[in-house]
Amino acid sequence: MNFSSNHGFVNQLLVYTLVMIGFSGSIGLGTVWMRHQISVTANSNKQLDARIAMVERHLAETITAAESERDTRVLLRRNAEWNLGLVAPTHGQIVRLGEDPVMRLAAKRNAGLFGDTAPQTAAVYLPLARR
């Protein structure tokens, strides 16, 4: 190819121009694709944010409802409504021990096991049978 003639120069110019157009077009398409991807990602993030916020809102609502149900007045009402019969121990029912309760209970459980003390005979009364 003759590069020194006018034709050669124009041909070269046309080729380079076409290459430049092709290259610019590719860059442009790439940019558009990239911006589209950015847009898709941004929207996806936004939707995720919205979903997280929605879950948090539902969580807050559920926690509030659960806390309301844990209120002592509500629990007492439920106790009565459902006939659970749960009562707090009164002061008089509590016996404070000056010794280790585990040892005391163990001694009570094992009393008579090795013949150290004779087991007490249980006396059963049937008041109705006496009538």
Added chain:
Amino acid sequence: MSRGFASNYRLVLLAVGIIACFGGVGARLVQLHVIDREALVAGIEKARWRIDIEKARRGDILDRNGSILATSRSMLVLQVDPQVLRPEDEHKWPELAQIIEMPFDEMARIFRTKTRPVKKAPTTETNTAQPRFTGLKTENVAEADEENADLDDAVADNGERLIRWAKLRDEITETTYAKIEALGIKGVYGTRVYRRAYPHKTLAAHIVGFVNKEGVPAFGIENYADFYLRGRDGWREGERDGKGREVAQFRTREVPASDGYSVTLSIDATIQHIVEQELAYIAATYAPQKATIIVSDPQTGFILALGNYPTFDLNAYNKIPKGEEHVMRNVAITDIYEPGSVFKIVAAAAAENEKMIKPGMRFDCSITHIDYLGRSRRLPGEDHRFDEPLTVADIVAKSSNRGAVQLALLVGQDRFYEYARAFGFGQVTGFPSGAEENGILAAPGTRGWDGLTITRMPIGHAVAATPLQMHMAMGVIASGGLLLRPQVIREIRDAGGETVYRYGPAVKSRVISEATARTMRKYLQGVPVSGTGKAAAIPNYEVAGKTGSTQKIIDGRYSSQHHVASFVGFFPASRPQVAISVIIDDADPLKGRYASGGLVAAPSFKRIGEQLIQYLDIKPVYEAGDSNIVMGGIHR
């Protein structure tokens, strides 16, 4: 090479044409991006630029075990744009009315009212509420807002203004809104707002306080700790599309919202419930004007429970009838009363601390007059006759008025005043909630101090204190002589749960020595054993306390019918773990007896104390050797 099509002329023409085209495009770009840039960008920014406020979530208020006393939850304000409603959705209206619990006729009237007179004042129900709403917006709301802005001045054919916004219902839950969305009625939409919720309703109402619908904290911890609780709103700057929706990729600046810190209180919800249950019992039994019960840890000054009667539901503060707003007052710090005999602890502690009491010293409490500073002073009357001289322990246990006055006179009026001041009277305690009263404590030589004051103040007259002041004064004896600042905030935590600040005990001053405090505790142990507060005695426990029964001033005169009854004490006396104050104003006792502290307040102390023993696992403490309580027959 054949010249063919590519003649010189044609090639040059083609090249020039292409270059001209590029040049033209380039020139246009330069014009748009450089020359006209300012004007074009300004126009675009005006049309597309938007700032979205992201509301911070207000922090929670928790009790010391983590139970939520106040929290924020998202709710929706349901609205309608009557211009957008479609006739094909009309069959869904009854179901909507049912979901939002609104009479169908009323809802249909709102839906069908599409215009309003132009001259109508802008304070109608349908158009006033909108500016008050704040919070996160839904997408369709943003769209609707955009349309509202565009059509704000739209006028119908009849010359009336078009209604683009009308409120249907406040406080729709997320669950309910999901059902409404499922109906798919175009033009019905919700605006999200954060609303404060108080799951335990009346529990610790006067401590927690509330935030009103405008988001303004009214009182209590909500108000005091607002700086920590409120958080910081965030914002986003970006662009919107033709429908007013945010174009996420064009966010230029974004400041995320910082949620508020959580405040953990020293209040225990269970103890608070015990207290409020007792207050309900007092209200049902004695029909008092008001009553206060305070429970605290005397070693640290942290309040475990504080309840008042009457009280109110924090979720329904706006439903309190006119004239009944006083139920919102935290009377434990805002109302003052004459403490009566409980104040005798000041005279006894002062005399003891000044080492005026010698072993075996007794006081004649049958005398009616006494000389002081060259003048004969008339002593106050006694409820009981004391033929034998009394020891200091007897004066405290039997609540002798004349004995208490003689103790104060031993100290002298100036020193006695200084002790009263040191015990915290006449000044705010520093309680972090609400408007606290100073109380009344006149200094010698001032207008409020006359010749009778020195014979009246030692028995709790001529002085006024808030229930909390009296409670903290008793705390001086329980804590070993230290005046502590009553505290209710335990710690501040950030949104991630990390502790930002932890409060510790705050000692204001040392009032009396530890030895004096120990002696005073022994004196006060006599009150439930052989004195005026027998009803406060708890089997197997050393209870120390003092009864108080003050005549109320009605129409400027002391009334024999109206009293303030109180019992302020703590236990176990030798190692105090809880201090309890029960103050009942104008109780109506059973069987016509007058409402003394020993009759109406001391039993409450006992009932609360017995429950606290189990809940806090308070073990009985017996001092070796000289515990007169154990030896005195109360030990079972």
